[in-house]
Amino acid sequence: MDFELPEPQRAFQESVRRFAEAHLAKGALARAHDPHFPWDVAKLMADQGLFGLMLAEADGGAGGTLLDAVLAIEAIAMVCPRSADVFQAGNFGAFRTLAEYATPEQKARCFGPLLRGEAIAAVAMTEPDAGSALTDLASRCTPDGEGFRLNGGKLFTSNTEDAAIFLVYCRFGPGTDGIGSVIVERGMQGFRLGQPSRYMNGEDWCALYFDDVFIPPGNVLLKEGGFRRQIAGFNVERTGNAARARALGEYCFAAAREHAATRRQFGRKLMEFQGLQWKFSEMRVALDAAQLLLYRAAVRADRGLPDAQDVAIAKYACNQAGWLAANEAMQVMGGTGYSQDLLIEYCVRKTRGWMIAGGSLEMMKNRIAEGVFGRAFSQRPGK
Numbered sequence: 001m002d003f004e005l006p007e008p009q010r011a012f013q014e015s016v017r018r019f020a021e022a023h024l025a026k027g028a029l030a031r032a033h034d035p036h037f038p039w040d041v042a043k044l045m046a047d048q049g050l051f052g053l054m055l056a057e058a059d060g061g062a063g064g065t066l067l068d069a070v071l072a073i074e075a076i077a078m079v080c081p082r083s084a085d086v087f088q089a090g091n092f093g094a095f096r097t098l099a100e101y102a103t104p105e106q107k108a109r110c111f112g113p114l115l116r117g118e119a120i121a122a123v124a125m126t127e128p129d130a131g132s133a134l135t136d137l138a139s140r141c142t143p144d145g146e147g148f149r150l151n152g153g154k155l156f157t158s159n160t161e162d163a164a165i166f167l168v169y170c171r172f173g174p175g176t177d178g179i180g181s182v183i184v185e186r187g188m189q190g191f192r193l194g195q196p197s198r199y200m201n202g203e204d205w206c207a208l209y210f211d212d213v214f215i216p217p218g219n220v221l222l223k224e225g226g227f228r229r230q231i232a233g234f235n236v237e238r239t240g241n242a243a244r245a246r247a248l249g250e251y252c253f254a255a256a257r258e259h260a261a262t263r264r265q266f267g268r269k270l271m272e273f274q275g276l277q278w279k280f281s282e283m284r285v286a287l288d289a290a291q292l293l294l295y296r297a298a299v300r301a302d303r304g305l306p307d308a309q310d311v312a313i314a315k316y317a318c319n320q321a322g323w324l325a326a327n328e329a330m331q332v333m334g335g336t337g338y339s340q341d342l343l344i345e346y347c348v349r350k351t352r353g354w355m356i357a358g359g360s361l362e363m364m365k366n367r368i369a370e371g372v373f374g375r376a377f378s379q380r381p382g383k
């Protein structure tokens with residue numbers, strides 16, 4: 001076992017860090033306070049070849065590993081936290097699920113604009129009565145000629161206002177086995193967005209409404225029976241969620257360390273106070289442990305999809321570590337940390353959201369317990 005990165009990956013990580021320092025450091029604060037998607041960053045990343053890192057070369061990607069993508073998103077997040085969301089959209093999430101399951105025709109249609117940084121794809125799963133209990137989703141596809149008619153709606157879809165493509169989880173029949181997914185494109189007849197609402201992290205989302213939207217056969221990604229494969233793809237999204245959460249904690253840790261090493265109170269540097277030293281010790285342990293679990297999930301996946309148990313453990317650890325470090329960094333930095341002149345308070349708000357998004361901490365613990373005992377635990381009341 002070797003805890004050092006191989007030279008090519010270390011060099012790649014360093015090149016992404018240099019790119020981020022050169023192009024993303026300036027403007028990082030303004031980007032964090034802008035509710036809209038930073039398209040200028042998407043263009044820069046596309047030109048740098050940072051989209052489609054895990055996409056097969058035959059499909060226009062770089063054919064890299066999940067660890068490559070994790071190293072890159074960490075390097076970006078530690079320079080410009082908001083830009084890491086752009087990298088996420090061009091590599092993880094709906095992008096990666098499409099890479100895994102889309103037909104050659106769907107790939108040819110979707111990946112051009114996504115790889116050029118001209119469009120993004122969103123994942124639409126959550127519904128009013130199907131949050132953690134995702135398999136209760138009610139959005140439904142019914143056959144119509146060669147295709148289907150989609151009816152229903154979604155909540156909380158990230159990047160709603162900017163996405164061109166929506167990967168919509170929907171039902172073709174009853175039960176978990178009846179769930180699949182379709183590609184809904186902006187502008188399709190019967191598809192509309194509700195009024196924007198704002199998350200605590202400053203980003204907007206809109207409800208999605210599907211009113212008899214015609215889904216041609218070419219827009220079906222996975223039919224009934226596809227749910228487990230979809231969630232297998234979604235584990236990559238969770239890995240990106242985990243990587244960003246931990247990296248934002250690392251960003252705050254570095255800022256707080258610098259602050260504690262220079263700021264003086266009572267005639268001493270803050271780092272002289274043991275009460276603050278111990279915060280740094282706890283942050284360091286949590287961040288390092290989470291990173292090891294994250295890298296384990298990524299390394300084991302290599303070019304495939306990560307193991308669900310590995311990801312649940314990594315996401316849980318990274319979400320907790322990211323939040324702990326951001327929150328404690330804010331405490332160490334006092335009013336300076338709480339102020340919007342720095343990115344610490346933004347990182348607190350962002351890391352808090354990831355404890356809910358992409359499968360809450362509680363749902364991750366439910367999944368981990370299933371792995372521990374080697375059996376499923378139904379969350380539903382007994383019949």
Ligand SMILES: Cc1cc2nc3c(=O)[nH]c(=O)nc-3n(C[C@H](O)[C@H](O)[C@H](O)COP(=O)(O)OP(=O)(O)OC[C@H]3O[C@@H](n4cnc5c(N)ncnc54)[C@H](O)[C@@H]3O)c2cc1C
Nearest residue numbers: 123124125126131132156157158353356357358360362379
């Ligand atoms: C920042 C952010 C971005 C998001 N982006 C997207 C997106 O792009 N696409 C999308 O589809 N959705 C998105 N979501 C929605 C997200 O997936 C859901 O909020 C999440 O799955 C939880 O569902 P819920 O909000 O309905 O909460 P509920 O499911 O109602 O849960 C409420 C609380 O109860 C707990 N709970 C529920 N069931 C159990 C159980 N069995 N055991 C223990 N505890 C339980 C939960 O952990 C939570 O703490 C996003 C959410 C956030 C915050």
